[in-house]
Amino acid sequence: MDFRSDNVASAAPEIVDAVAESARTTATPYGGDPWTEGLEPAFSELFETEVKVFPVMTGTAANSIAVATLTPPWGVIYAGRAAHVENDECGAPEFMTGGAKVTGIDERFGKIVPDALEAALAAAGTGEVHWSQPACLSVTQSTEMGQIYTPDELAVLTGIARRHGLAVHMDGARFANAVAGSGLSPADLTWRAGVDALSFGATKNGALAAEAIVLFDCARAGDLAFRHKRAGQLLSKMRFVSAQLAAYIADGLWLRLAERANAQAQRLAAGLEAVPGASLAAPAEANELFVTLPRPVIDGLAEAGALFYSWPETDPATTTIRLVTRHDTTDADVDALVETAHRLASEAA
């Protein structure tokens, strides 16, 4: 019953096999190998437009290098208050940009509130040399609370961004869950909705360790290669990351994996909503569930060996917990959690 995070997941056998296959022979280093060279055509096809692709090893690297490409050292990056770029990268965006600011914007279930973004930009002092300058909007898809921005919702935010001269970054650590959950195309959820650069995650959804920075605004690619190298993300044996990414997007594997994760979240939501005293703290649209439960149920689940985090983590009084499902979450684990919760609730009654 491990519902801590999708980053505890095993890797998909197809991806492990692809890595093993790429390991068998010699290959030109630093991305001159066939796996890496095939990425831009494959991603361009996937996104229905020409893109530039930079494989990296971590979401921290993908997000930080991407926003550094879009933001000068004196820039401001606007992101949701709970977004990774604001909250979980130990200042990597500030470091990679050379000292930009990240400003947290109010969000609802992880979606940035348009009025709050407008208000922040209105007060930003654009052009004033005393103030860091608005440069970048970063949205997270699916959000940190398991929601999926619709293209229209994205367009509202990216429209505000455009009017204020901001570039737009999308943190897609769980982009697969958003595509699978919405049934929309990768293009509709990104560049057609105004996104310039995407952190395309694979690690949480079945890769060993692989993310890609996907640039839609190819003209901005000029300096990204150097930032990528200087951050220590240009692998000599780049094929080991590229082979993961290639296998991940081949034949729809990435969406099948995400569909499994999302489906388990739905099963879990259905099961837990029926628990007396339980309520969802946010609609379950992707693979994260936020559920409020009676304290004895929460404590009992933990005693029974279920693994999860309370939410927000830093609030000792909260009775909401976060449950994350994965491509390899089993029916048995979901059923066990739901049944245990029911039993605990009835015992407490």
Next chain:
Amino acid sequence: MDFRSDNVASAAPEIVDAVAESARTTATPYGGDPWTEGLEPAFSELFETEVKVFPVMTGTAANSIAVATLTPPWGVIYAGRAAHVENDECGAPEFMTGGAKVTGIDERFGKIVPDALEAALAAAGTGEVHWSQPACLSVTQSTEMGQIYTPDELAVLTGIARRHGLAVHMDGARFANAVAGSGLSPADLTWRAGVDALSFGATKNGALAAEAIVLFDCARAGDLAFRHKRAGQLLSKMRFVSAQLAAYIADGLWLRLAERANAQAQRLAAGLEAVPGASLAAPAEANELFVTLPRPVIDGLAEAGALFYSWPETDPATTTIRLVTRHDTTDADVDALVETAHRLASEAA
């Protein structure tokens, strides 16, 4: 009727004379001159403890270099939401630290609310590698709203800081106004209340362009000299800054200048409070006045040639204005402003 800011002030003749005097002869460069060499003894006497002193040219430099000395690149600097380090340095603290974060804390009249600081630190994830680490508290004395922290108020905040392992910086761009306004000693308002480093301002209070970083925690001075040089703040003819600072603190000049500025703020407050429809938005303790006035009075003052900023500047609907008095603010200007406001209020009635 110029009430825009104390940074529009003329320079005190004593300070101009000191600069002219220091200009007459040759001197050893880079601080090996008698003016600079005399600073540490003089400031140590002024603060009743051994201090290290680094002259700089701007408040931006003083604040940014000081906090960079107290904060690692992965650190968090806590400051009031309207503090200069958070709001008016175009990201210089982020730059000088190599990518630290500045987190704005709720304040009341520019004083950081202790509970808000405690809450931020409780949620800060100390020791967690994913989160920038609490490193520094920066308080502003007198505050951006013209208030003066008492030693007890400071001790509450610096006590919280100490318990969480933070160093403490004081932005004293208007430190003279705080000392003059409180009647307390420089020591009581700084190191005795838990401050490790002070940006000691002189520019706003009669210098040409001179600030000093005053380090109470001398053991932290190790790297400050290098940061100072690398920021382009080590003047070859350092004596021109040092002579200003020396003249400024000699014979109590700095306090006489600040007393004048503070006294004019009191006269202004007394005069404007009597205007129908007027009210002070904050108690007037130093040399800044925040006063709410009927819109026609505000507009009329501007038409009559009075210079001031609305507050907050970015709020077009506000009917509060900020008035700043200086060492060289004249009785005539104060009287004219007050009389004009009375006249406008009666016309509007």
Next chain:
Amino acid sequence: MDFRSDNVASAAPEIVDAVAESARTTATPYGGDPWTEGLEPAFSELFETEVKVFPVMTGTAANSIAVATLTPPWGVIYAGRAAHVENDECGAPEFMTGGAKVTGIDERFGKIVPDALEAALAAAGTGEVHWSQPACLSVTQSTEMGQIYTPDELAVLTGIARRHGLAVHMDGARFANAVAGSGLSPADLTWRAGVDALSFGATKNGALAAEAIVLFDCARAGDLAFRHKRAGQLLSKMRFVSAQLAAYIADGLWLRLAERANAQAQRLAAGLEAVPGASLAAPAEANELFVTLPRPVIDGLAEAGALFYSWPETDPATTTIRLVTRHDTTDADVDALVETAHRLASEAA
């Protein structure tokens, strides 16, 4: 006949299997997994002393983060003129340190000349605020020209470093080749010879993509974890790097792999030295061979499909080439190269 670099190598099956094994189950993220938790005990045993270990994905990351841990922003890193930290990291050390300088020192076959280091330090202006300050010595083992520093040679350099207050970093991208080639212990070639931090390479010697920063001066570990995170090197699924490192050092695999590579270099050296007009440009001690050949032989080898780089790469007139052997270099490839060279030399005669 691929002799371009050891970074074109395939991965050792044992390492691929270890990764696949670690991929099968869920595991605690960010290094809380058994593979990562086992690294420090295993490396401490290997090095016969307590060490701290930080897995990273690239040599660029290992070198840059390691020297940044040993060097303040105003520091100087002394390295051989052809060392990676000086020459091949696109300024990553300058970036990770926040603006330190890397100064190239004369070397002989890639070994830093002690007198040249002494001379540089004598002229360095230690304590002078106008000059970046000596902070770190970085040596490469085995060297960029395939030599192996003896413990005595290291002790001379690290002794100079200590007398001038420098910390010592070793770039061990080919550390395995040095240990295998010298028959000495890892301890004798590092901390016992005065090394504080080691970039322990595995990628060039049979890993997929894995390096480790090994800290002998554990007291310096304080900030390394944060630098590691901020560089995007803290993998959520850290086990995929750690499993490689664990398998690499288990049961002497790393040395067996390096012995194979070194042995092929010896075979190659023996074969090519017998070619008329050929001479070794440096003694062959590890897995890199620098050989001077008649121009027609070089051209003919390239036409015959042999892959290698001329040396120095940027000199169009050079008739020296670099040949790198790997754990998976075959006898057949070595023999083919040698035979082709003999044939070409006799044709040219």
Next chain:
Amino acid sequence: MDFRSDNVASAAPEIVDAVAESARTTATPYGGDPWTEGLEPAFSELFETEVKVFPVMTGTAANSIAVATLTPPWGVIYAGRAAHVENDECGAPEFMTGGAKVTGIDERFGKIVPDALEAALAAAGTGEVHWSQPACLSVTQSTEMGQIYTPDELAVLTGIARRHGLAVHMDGARFANAVAGSGLSPADLTWRAGVDALSFGATKNGALAAEAIVLFDCARAGDLAFRHKRAGQLLSKMRFVSAQLAAYIADGLWLRLAERANAQAQRLAAGLEAVPGASLAAPAEANELFVTLPRPVIDGLAEAGALFYSWPETDPATTTIRLVTRHDTTDADVDALVETAHRLASEAA
């Protein structure tokens, strides 16, 4: 007999008066004052083309901010080995650029040797992601050895720079001495010879503390204002720097001051060349003299109270000294030094 440096000089009375005058009244802060607003027209007239002007307080700031405007974080700045940007800024260029490299190029009397620059660029690996990328050439005028580049000499270097895509910076800490010494126009020595940005020095030649970054390539001005602010160089009372610069270039004052300094260098050269055993180590073209003298003469001069530095400073065995003359160097001091040297030489004979 103070010949240490021109940075020990007194300030010219005209400049002190201008500062005092600007101190008398209030003025709009942050450069909105008449003194600052007059700078761009005045410098544009002086340089016979439209320029952007940013006043700063130190040469370190002027040089570092200027090159940071011309160089990305992954760039290389080529400068003479003894140039300030390479040698005397404690890594400020590395800091301000966010981690660029400064590469020292061989020079002759402080003039960069064109072939050495060509060779460095040929070996630079332009376009290679592993190598920091050629971005900027920095020349010093007059040079660190008191020479003056002719426009033709500059054109050769800037031509090389242009062909390799480099921008060109001129460190003009002693630009006045070059203009006065050559009799050429400021335009001929800068933009007409291919210079994009100039550090225009005034401090060494009679200002209190004032330098200006003069941008000829105005299109590059976009980000300079933000770098200027973030380095703590945007003074609230900017007029105190601007008034110095305005007085300095008004009515040819700057050239009269430099002519005095240069003339004293000529008198000194003439007098010392006649000393038995003396020889000039470089032709005396501006206000710096490098003269080789018998050891007893050097020691005797120091005993007699003459102040100067040996050269190179870090070579204990050198018998060359550097003598710098200033706008306020007196005939008496020059005569005394020359006479003392003659006396010492005859005593030693």
